[in-house]
Amino acid sequence: MASAEPTIVTEGLAFPEGPVAMADGSVIVTEIKTGMLTRVAPDGTKSTVADVGGGPNGLAIGADGALYVCNNGGFIWTDMAGMNIPVGPNGVSQLPDHTGGSIQRVDISTGDVTTLYTECDGNRLNGPNDIVVDKDGGLWFTDLGKTRERDADRGFVYWAKPDGSAIKQIAVGGTGYNGIGLSPDGARLYSVETSAGHLFAWDITGPGEVTGGNPLTGGGIFLGHGPVHALFDSLAIEANGNIAVATLLTGPGITVFNPDGQIVDHVEMPDPMPTNICFGGDDMQTAHVTLSAMGKLARIDWPRPGLKLNFNS
16 A cells, blocks of 8 residues: 655645645635635645635636536535534435536636526436536536435436536436546547445447446446545546545545446545645656645655546636
């Protein structure tokens, strides 16, 4: 297992997620609790990119150079020993006045926000969570959903055009899909179920078209699972095709799977909720990890290069 000590780049973030490594060495993150997109400079200085409201979660650069945001609409929050936890009593995450989530486009230079999608086939997006952009600019994203006193949403995977003209449901999850990523050749889609700690895959056959998995449940091809009682959050792909999954609560850190679903590495992190990872730097061996409960962004030397995304910043 890899071992390295992360450097804390900045603190005081309001549950950061969705890190995007920029060409100038800065990292743009979402702050779910405040509804803000924030740029963190290499020296830790913070500046506002945009106020998108709600609960901005996942973030990606599109083919047009804009940011595409998964906005979950906001959470109920609990302060636990000075840490922000995105859930209330009895495991309820949905706000009483919740009206749904959305996919938003943000112009980085101006901060202008455009809402692209709030529903699919008449079903509202209840908690869009994470997003990845394919080589054609298509948006693949997850909807984790929300929990209420008596019931909870199933998770979904969607594909959509970046101009707001078409959206399609791709898959259904039993306990809510979270992180999402594409293989280096763009032929395979990966996602994880949070509560189950399961990793799934689908083979991509065309824009918004996948095959593989269980036709009865609507899920993907099961590849593997994390430590017992661990929760899975976001993920990133290494250049060699490995899948690096943010692992919460039990052995918090980054659990690395090979494409066959075998665990090949685990890098511990000093926060119970290390929710997201992205790669940057000239050699793509700098990992940026959001330590969300404590409101920090960490930087760590990674033992293998990360995958360069389709549209670099």
